[in-house]
Amino acid sequence: MAEVFIYPATSLILSDLVARFGHKPLGTALSVRERIQTAGLDSPPLQMTPDDAKKGLRWAAVEVPSGVRGRMSLFGPLIDRAEAAIIVRNPEFAFGCMGCARTDELVEFLIRQKGVPTLELDYPSDEEEGIIFVRKVKEFLTGPGGLS
């Protein structure tokens, strides 16, 4: 069982398909859960703390805005653990502020730089593409040249 980073990291579809085909999806929920279950978190209702911007220095330079570094403290450990990745290109719902956009770019860059097996897809726009989408994911995760 491989640990597969998914992007968008909150994607229900990718998370389900990765788990369905026998691997562990690495999504934001895992990082958030770790924070929620660690004593000392004291700034509700936010799950980010000032320390996160410092932790993010491992993946982003000091001149990078703290918003990006804070986000990287969630994504960075997952990228470090990733043995493979599935990326959806230009997901509409990941559109956000400049911090989100730059973090997304950095996440994609770090995955490519890491050199793990990566599958890039687009969300299906019709039923036929839905079939292709699922088949590509299955082939990537379980096929002869895949992870299993």
Added chain:
Amino acid sequence: MIGPIPPLYAGTVTKYVFIESYKTTPADIAARAYEVSGGVMIKETCFGLQVTGKEEEVDRVISHVREVDPAHIYVKDRGFPPGDPRRCRANLGGARPGYFGHEYEMGFIRRISIGLEKIDSPAEVTASESERKDKEGLSVKRLMELIAQEA
């Protein structure tokens, strides 16, 4: 502002179970989950369930639930447990923020369901054919859909 909150349900995992089906309702899968719930906490929602407990127990409940309608039940991890004062609208008041990603993906998740239903059938469209499809651009079927939408 809420004061410091101790870790709730430490050592547990929470998973969402989404159902998108014309023949199964959240109540059906809730009943199914309670059959084998054991020590897990199950919260029924409008879209499905939230299951909280030890990871192996949650996985056992979810695999039992999946059998009802495998191609139409979707599962993902959740960071917060149900009722967490930082996210629960009972504490925050008003509508709960979030779920934008889920809302977006649920809009076309039936296409994935079709893909899952047909995954074991003889390949009508193979993954390698999809490369060709990418080059072809807009499919006739999609074009007809767009025309119908505009009409």
